[in-house]
Amino acid sequence: MRKSSLWCVLRWLGLVLAAALAFPAAVQAQIPGLAPTVRPMNMPYPVQQPLNKDGVHDPANPGIKMLQEPREGLSKLPKDYPGNGVHWVKALREGIIQPRTNILPGTEIKVLDLDILLTNTGEMPLVLFPHRQHTEWLDCSNCHERIFASKKGGTKGLSMFAVLQGEFCGQCHGAVAFPLTECNRCHSQQRK
Numbered sequence: 001m002r003k004s005s006l007w008c009v010l011r012w013l014g015l016v017l018a019a020a021l022a023f024p025a026a027v028q029a030q031i032p033g034l035a036p037t038v039r040p041m042n043m044p045y046p047v048q049q050p051l052n053k054d055g056v057h058d059p060a061n062p063g064i065k066m067l068q069e070p071r072e073g074l075s076k077l078p079k080d081y082p083g084n085g086v087h088w089v090k091a092l093r094e095g096i097i098q099p100r101t102n103i104l105p106g107t108e109i110k111v112l113d114l115d116i117l118l119t120n121t122g123e124m125p126l127v128l129f130p131h132r133q134h135t136e137w138l139d140c141s142n143c144h145e146r147i148f149a150s151k152k153g154g155t156k157g158l159s160m161f162a163v164l165q166g167e168f169c170g171q172c173h174g175a176v177a178f179p180l181t182e183c184n185r186c187h188s189q190q191r192k
């Protein structure tokens, strides 16, 4: 227990340091209505590795030739700095991709335009959680009531520490959504 919490503190300090290093040399790209993105100056956008060099696929397997190269599919989408180099929210918003919304015909598609301000952020800017951008990808039941209460302030135990341990926002961010090093995409609202 002690060892793992020390590791978490170290990991958190590492993230804070990485953020402090990235911030002074950052360019801010504000897309109206979307979370702010910061790309460290002169840092190239990530390049999608060829399948035979990505360390995941077996280069000797002839089946590899049947797969589309990620670069071919992804390089035409709006660019982003972290992750796989694609700004997925923008790609969806601009209609560049049109993922299928449901498998079963009876599934009801609900997009909720409701911003939630999470204010327990210490010295950091407040966190703005946008329902709209999330429900364009996800169903209410992906979060409610298992991860979050559907009542403002009703989620017990929510903190950065828990998020860094892969709970709450951390169940997706750093796994299938932009990583936790992008502090200002969540902490986007200056205190008045």
Ligand code: HEC
Residues within 6 Å of the ligand: 033, 034, 035, 088, 089, 127, 128, 129, 130, 133, 134, 137, 138, 142, 143, 147, 168, 169, 170, 171, 172, 173, 176, 177, 178, 185, 186
């Ligand atoms: C069930 C998965 C999931 C959880 C939990 C989750 N997110 Fe997200 N979030 C996503 C996905 C998917 C995207 C879109 C892809 C991306 O931007 O990487 C996203 C995008 C965002 C964006 C960017 C929106 C934009 O305009 O570009 C913000 C800000 C955000 N999430 C904040 C949060 C915060 C804060 C929490 C916790 C209170 C949270 N998310 C919890 C999946 C999740």
Ligand code: HEC
Residues within 6 Å of the ligand: 015, 016, 019, 118, 119, 120, 121, 122, 123, 124, 127, 158, 159, 160, 161, 163, 169, 170, 173, 179, 180, 181, 182, 183, 184, 185, 186, 187
């Ligand atoms: C995916 C969204 C997300 C990202 C990215 C994120 N945070 Fe947070 N942060 C949160 C949420 C949610 C809270 C809790 C807010 C609440 O409970 O009102 C929080 C709270 C905090 C707090 C308050 C103290 C605490 O432990 O809760 C600090 C400090 C903090 N974050 C620092 C950071 C730093 C530094 C980074 C970048 C390295 C970062 N955060 C990245 C969502 C995020």
Ligand code: HEC
Residues within 6 Å of the ligand: 110, 111, 112, 116, 129, 131, 134, 135, 138, 139, 140, 141, 142, 143, 144, 148, 149, 150, 151, 152, 153, 154, 155, 156
């Ligand atoms: C990615 C996760 C996520 C998804 C998906 C999601 N929510 Fe939420 N929702 C949250 C978070 C985080 C909060 C704030 C919880 C807190 O403050 O403790 C919240 C709060 C709420 C609230 C409380 C608002 C208030 O002012 O008290 C309602 C109502 C709600 N959600 C409804 C929905 C509905 C309806 C859907 C589907 C259309 C949905 N949510 C989808 C994460 C999500």
